[in-house]
Amino acid sequence: MAPNAQPIDWFPLWLSLRVAALATLLVLILGTFTAFILSHKEFRGKNLLDSLITLPLVLPPTVLGYYLLVVLGRSSPLGHFYESVIGHPLVFTWQAAVIAAFLHSAPIYIKAARAVFEGVDYRYEWAAFSLGASEWRTFWKVTLPLARRGLISLATLAFARSLGDFGVTIMVAGNIPGRTQTLSVAIYDAVESGNGQLARLLVLIMSVAALLLLWCASSVTSSGTLLASYRGLFRKYRAASVSGA
Amino acid sequence: MINARLIKRFSPGRESAAFELNIYLEAPAGITVLFGPSGAGKSLTLNCIAGFAKPDEGRVLVNDEIYFDAASGVDIPPQRRRCGYIFQDHALFPHMTVRENLLFAATVADHTHLSGLQRRRRVNELLENFQLSDLAARKPAQLSGGQKQRAALARTLVADPRILLLDEPARGLDRPLREAFYQVLKDTRQRLKVPILLVTHDVEECLELADFICLIADGRILQCGARNQVLERPASVDAARTLGIFNILPAEITALDPGRNHSKLKVFDQLIEGPYLPGHLLGDHGFICFRESEAFVTQNSPKASSNQIELRLLAAEPSSRGMRLRLQHDVSVTISATDYQSIRGQTHVKIEIPASAVWFVPR
Numbered sequence: 001m002a003p004n005a006q007p008i009d010w011f012p013l014w015l016s017l018r019v020a021a022l023a024t025l026l027v028l029i030l031g032t033f034t035a036f037i038l039s040h041k042e043f044r045g046k047n048l049l050d051s052l053i054t055l056p057l058v059l060p061p062t063v064l065g066y067y068l069l070v071v072l073g074r075s076s077p078l079g080h081f082y083e084s085v086i087g088h089p090l091v092f093t094w095q096a097a098v099i100a101a102f103l104h105s106a107p108i109y110i111k112a113a114r115a116v117f118e119g120v121d122y123r124y125e126w127a128a129f130s131l132g133a134s135e136w137r138t139f140w141k142v143t144l145p146l147a148r149r150g151l152i153s154l155a156t157l158a159f160a161r162s163l164g165d166f167g168v169t170i171m172v173a174g175n176i177p178g179r180t181q182t183l184s185v186a187i188y189d190a191v192e193s194g195n196g197q198l199a200r201l202l203v204l205i206m207s208v209a210a211l212l213l214l215w216c217a218s219s220v221t222s223s224g225t226l227l228a229s230y231r232g233l234f235r236k237y238r239a240a241s242v243s244g245a
Numbered sequence: 246m247i248n249a250r251l252i253k254r255f256s257p258g259r260e261s262a263a264f265e266l267n268i269y270l271e272a273p274a275g276i277t278v279l280f281g282p283s284g285a286g287k288s289l290t291l292n293c294i295a296g297f298a299k300p301d302e303g304r305v306l307v308n309d310e311i312y313f314d315a316a317s318g319v320d321i322p323p324q325r326r327r328c329g330y331i332f333q334d335h336a337l338f339p340h341m342t343v344r345e346n347l348l349f350a351a352t353v354a355d356h357t358h359l360s361g362l363q364r365r366r367r368v369n370e371l372l373e374n375f376q377l378s379d380l381a382a383r384k385p386a387q388l389s390g391g392q393k394q395r396a397a398l399a400r401t402l403v404a405d406p407r408i409l410l411l412d413e414p415a416r417g418l419d420r421p422l423r424e425a426f427y428q429v430l431k432d433t434r435q436r437l438k439v440p441i442l443l444v445t446h447d448v449e450e451c452l453e454l455a456d457f458i459c460l461i462a463d464g465r466i467l468q469c470g471a472r473n474q475v476l477e478r479p480a481s482v483d484a485a486r487t488l489g490i491f492n493i494l495p496a497e498i499t500a501l502d503p504g505r506n507h508s509k510l511k512v513f514d515q516l517i518e519g520p521y522l523p524g525h526l527l528g529d530h531g532f533i534c535f536r537e538s539e540a541f542v543t544q545n546s547p548k549a550s551s552n553q554i555e556l557r558l559l560a561a562e563p564s565s566r567g568m569r570l571r572l573q574h575d576v577s578v579t580i581s582a583t584d585y586q587s588i589r590g591q592t593h594v595k596i597e598i599p600a601s602a603v604w605f606v607p608r
Binding site for chain 1: 295296297322323324325326327328329330332333334336337338339340349350353354355356400401403404
């Protein structure tokens with residue numbers, strides 16, 4: 001490191017980790033629930049819900065960010081409610097970055113977790129039902145433990161993805177150094193301001209962190225790849241069509 | 246007593262043809278074997294009774310309690326039907342030990358109102374009964390096929406089921422394990438006195454276990470009745486074919502004598518004597534059925550005995566009980582290896598069918 005370099009500001013890294021951790025927690029709770037409903041229940045508008053969940057994957061971050069600003073902004077009912085409860089507006093705070101990161105990682109998590117749940121052999125659940133177990137107990141004692149490996153692996157991926165959000169974050173949380181500047185935003189900032197050295201360092205940190213997380217995720221699942229959970233999905237469909245005849 | 250009238254239709258899908266299950270089934274205490282080829286609707290029947298599939302029409306009664314009635318909209322959830330269901334691959338929870346599997350069943354069976362201590366006692370009792378005490382701490386993956394089978398049965402019995410449903414329980418077990426499992430199942434039948442519905446397409450299993458047999462093919466019941474009734478007196482040529490233990494030959498009734506309990510049937514220009522055939526008329530065309538095990542090959546003796554048919558010998562294959570001769574018209578008989586020596590080289594063999602083994606089904 002050159003002697004004239006400024007001391008490195010580690011705040012963006014810690015903020016990113018905190019934001020990603022909270023977003024992952026949200027994804028784990030809401031995403032797992034949604035994925036289970038999608039995989040086990042038939043209801044009207046299921047395809048519409050599925051499309052809505054997929055939408056953030058295909059929309060540009062600017063569009064998503066715009067929507068979030070509209071929905072969570074100070075003049076919106078939701079933003080107004082948040083402000084009256086918490087005491088400060090939601091947008092352009094690190095909490096808004098959590099929501100941005102959540103939106104970035106939830107779609108992929110839900111889609112893959114649905115496949116994981118569908119890959120759990122329905123006979124285990126049927127066996128539990130026929131013994132007299134309620135759906136709730138079956139979910140906690142049978143389905144969830146059997147899906148656990150897959151879900152943990154997916155949570156790791158969700159964490160990695162939350163860490164990497166840029167577009168939505170900068171739209172709704174802004175780029176306030178020391179307050180809302182996450183790692184990916186800090187990289188953008190460093191490049192913009194011509195601080196190539198800092199940019200290189202942050203890019204390196206980001207890459208190593210992402211690689212480590214992916215490695216963790218793949219060593220959690222025995223079969224190693226995300227594709228394996230999709231294979232489970234096809235197996236289940238085949239089994240269902242055989243037993244239907 | 247299970248009493249089920251089930252109608253369920255499937256419209257043709259991309260990979261499946263249209264299918265309709267339409268059956269009426271009664272199963273008293275004891276083992277009722279649902280026998281038929283794969284895709285006949287056997288497993289679907291079990292699922293309808295257990296509440297995992299919903300019939301379009303019909304009703305399901307178990308011990309006079311309504312589980313399902315399409316007309317009045319009653320549909321008791323599977324949790325409250327108390328059906329002990331043994332799935333094809335046991336479905337023991339892989340993340341629990343054998344004891345935990347049984348304890349889970351004891352805990353969720355809320356109709357038993359047992360305290361924690363009583364539950365553990367009941368689990369221990371069953372573990373002991375099924376010789377699983379030493380294996381109680383193992384996970385299902387560490388068990389052999391036969392042990393898994395016993396554990397699955399023990400787990401369903403913890404919940405004190407009203408009926409037992411078994412979907413090809415012995416599939417994948419080798420012969421000694423099969424026999425052992427049959428014994429366990431027979432003991433269970435003695436002890437439990439509940440209706441047991443067992444699905445199989447293995448005729449040996451059917452012969453071994455059945456008190457009652459329901460022949461089912463293509464979504465319909467071909468014949469339902471006491472074991473010997475179905476095994477000796479098939480109701481139709483389809484029933485005889487489904488069971489797969491009969492030789493079937495076209496025949497015409499040429500004489501009927503109820504007084505002497507006697508009949509004559511013409512089979513390929515040869516006359517075969519049989520018992521009186523109630524419900525049929527002189528000149529009726531149909532088929533005679535006789536079991537492979539009841540026909541035998543006669544030596545080329547000069548004395549012409551009756552009830553013989555001469556058939557061309559197509560092939561001879563060694564089987565578990567000697568040599569199995571495949572004859573013309575899809576007839577096969579099994580003879581001992583020494584008997585085979587005496588007819589070796591012949592192009593035609595005469596088989597004799599005892600009059601008592603002859604059964605006639607209409608076309």
